[in-house]
Amino acid sequence: KFLIGLTPRPAHRGYLVDPSYVDMKNRKVPSTPIGIQLCTGLIVTEVLKVLLERGGVKAAPHYQLYDAYRGILRKGYIPFGNGNPLQRLKYFFGRMLYAKMSETATQKEDAPLSSVMEQIIDQARWAPSGDNTQPWQFEIKSERKIIVHIPEIEQDNLYEFDHGRPTYLAVGMMLETLRMAAASHGLALRWALPKDVVWDGRAQEITVNLRKLKKTVSDDLLDYVPLRSVNRFSYQTKALPDRAKKLLSDEIDELFDIQWFESPVQRRRFSRLNAAATDIRLCLEKCFKVHKKIIDWTAGNSREGVPAGAVGMDKVSLLLMKQAMKSWSRMDFMNKYLGGTLLAQLQMDILPGHKCAGHFALLWKDGGKKDLAHIMQAGEKLQRFWLQATKQGLVMQPSMATICFSYYAEQGIDFSGGNLALANKATRLGNDFDALLGGRLSDVVFSGRIGYPGKVKTPERSIRKKLLALLSPSPSS
Numbered sequence: 083k084f085l086i087g088l089t090p091r092p093a094h095r096g097y098l099v100d101p102s103y104v105d106m107k108n109r110k111v112p113s114t115p116i117g118i119q120l121c122t123g124l125i126v127t128e129v130l131k132v133l134l135e136r137g138g139v140k141a142a143p144h145y146q147l148y149d150a151y152r153g154i155l156r157k158g159y160i161p162f163g164n165g166n167p168l169q170r171l172k173y174f175f176g177r178m179l180y181a182k183m184s185e186t187a188t189q190k191e192d193a194p195l196s197s198v199m200e201q202i203i204d205q206a207r208w209a210p211s212g213d214n215t216q217p218w219q220f221e222i223k224s225e226r227k228i229i230v231h232i233p234e235i236e237q238d239n240l241y242e243f244d245h246g247r248p249t250y251l252a253v254g255m256m257l258e259t260l261r262m263a264a265a266s267h268g269l270a271l272r273w274a275l276p277k278d279v280v281w282d283g284r285a286q287e288i289t290v291n292l293r294k295l296k297k298t299v300s301d302d303l304l305d306y307v308p309l310r311s312v313n314r315f316s317y318q319t320k321a322l323p324d325r326a327k328k329l330l331s332d333e334i335d336e337l338f339d340i341q342w343f344e345s346p347v348q349r350r351r352f353s354r355l356n357a358a359a360t361d362i363r364l365c366l367e368k369c370f371k372v373h374k375k376i377i378d379w380t381a382g383n384s385r386e387g388v389p390a391g392a393v394g395m396d397k398v399s400l401l402l403m404k405q406a407m408k409s410w411s412r413m414d415f416m417n418k419y420l421g422g423t424l425l426a427q428l429q430m431d432i433l434p435g436h437k438c439a440g441h442f443a444l445l446w447k448d449g450g451k452k453d454l455a456h457i458m459q460a461g462e463k464l465q466r467f468w469l470q471a472t473k474q475g476l477v478m479q480p481s482m483a484t485i486c487f488s489y490y491a492e493q494g495i496d497f498s499g500g501n502l503a504l505a506n507k508a509t510r511l512g513n514d515f516d517a518l519l520g521g522r523l524s525d526v527v528f529s530g531r532i533g534y535p536g537k538v539k540t541p542e543r544s545i546r547k548k549l550l551a552l553l554s555p556s557p558s559s
């Protein structure tokens with residue numbers, strides 16, 4: 083009520099970058115010294131007018147709003163003030179809107195975090211993971227030691243190729259976030275896998291040790307952790323400046339070569355590969371089961387999945403998809419007889435694949451088979467790459483399915499349960515991807531598209547499980 087009464091015609095809503103600062107439950111909203119100074123100037127002017135008995139002073143429900151950022155002055159009058167029926171309607175919708183925004187308020191609704199360890203983990207939980215699965219539990223052993231538990235990789239999830247490569251990349255991204263957060267508390271972090279670690283998809287335990295640093299090290303990328311969010315819509319086609327590309331490759335060049343695909347022809351080639359992967363995955367029942375589990379159809383942000391509104395499709399196509407996703411037989415029918423995957427390919431790959439600054443692929447520098455620790459180190463670099471992109475005002479979308487099905491084809495793995503047509507499509511995809519990468523398919527670790535955000539503002543995003551849900555009790559506690 084206070085907010086809507088204060089700003090009858092808000093001009094600032096469109097440029098609120100980080101909704102996580104709107105925390106209605108705790109009655110906290112962002113404000114800047116600039117706004118406060120402007121208000122002070124205005125009030126003092128009105129007071130002067132009263133004191134000098136000069137100039138008319140218009141009391142509420144007259145209002146005037148000045149937005150210095152947009153250079154907009156709005157003046158008006160609300161008949162009956164806050165009792166006005168229109169104003170009441172605004173409260174109703176305002177409450178819904180702000181409640182939705184407050185969902186992202188980072189854990190502020192909970193009790194204050196008691197230990198430094200909890201504060202560090204609280205920041206690390208904003209690391210991304212494939213389909214927002216957040217495959218980690220934290221066991222705080224002491225003020226200097228955490229055990230991170232990674233569950234067994236789901237055998238039936240086809241996206242978890244190479245014994246869970248996407249999961250372990252995400253784990254590396256989370257560990258890098260943990261490291262940055264620890265450094266801001268003056269702690270250096272080291273993680274280790276057990277010496278006899280076996281990488282076959284079994285559950286893993288990572289030991290994280292912290293050591294006091296002489297002084298606190300601030301990593302400016304840490305501020306971008308909650309702001310970084312995948313964008314699956316169309317971007318601007320404006321090219322990346324060389325400086326941005328250099329800053330991005332500086333984050334990863336210890337481990338990776340980066341290949342850029344920026345010309346219209348290259349973008350088209352890459353988006354066709356992504357579309358081919360979409361065509362394959364939408365025809366697989368195992369993938370359907372994953373989609374059904376992770377796509378969240380309840381409006382708003384999603385704590386444990388991906389909100390339907392963020393998958394990159396327009397409202398009409400989403401309605402169609404929702405109907406088709408009611409059962410596998412429906413989906414299968416649509417795919418076979420109604421050209422079901424074409425619309426998805428067009429909206430999720432072809433159009434956005436063209437509407438971006440470019441695609442990129444990260445390839446191991448020195449080739450060869452890597453172990454689990456290498457994959458997690460790759461994840462660490464990847465998180466820095468994505469955060470640097472966010473810092474540069476860029477958005478990204480990974481194209482992991484393209485790597486996934488190319489991998490199956492390259493390794494001769496039967497992912498399709500003997501479906502020859504799908505196996506052939508994957509072989510073609512692998513060959514085309516290999517050709518695009520100059521024969522380096524076996525080196526590719528990660529790929530995606532990147533660019534400056536387009537007109538579509540993603541209204542919904544994946545948020546994270548609450549901290550308490552991620553803490554596992556220590557057996558000794």
Ligand SMILES: Cc1cc2nc3c(=O)[nH]c(=O)nc-3n(C[C@H](O)[C@H](O)[C@H](O)COP(=O)(O)O)c2cc1C
Pocket residue numbers: 209210211212213214215248249251252255310311312314387388479480481482483543544545
């Ligand atoms: C290793 C990894 C692979 C991913 N692969 C894809 C992908 O192929 N397509 C996609 O749209 N998003 C992909 N994502 C993005 C995640 O779905 C997204 O980061 C997650 O749902 C959390 O959402 P947020 O980025 O908005 O915080 C991937 C993320 C990670 C960490």
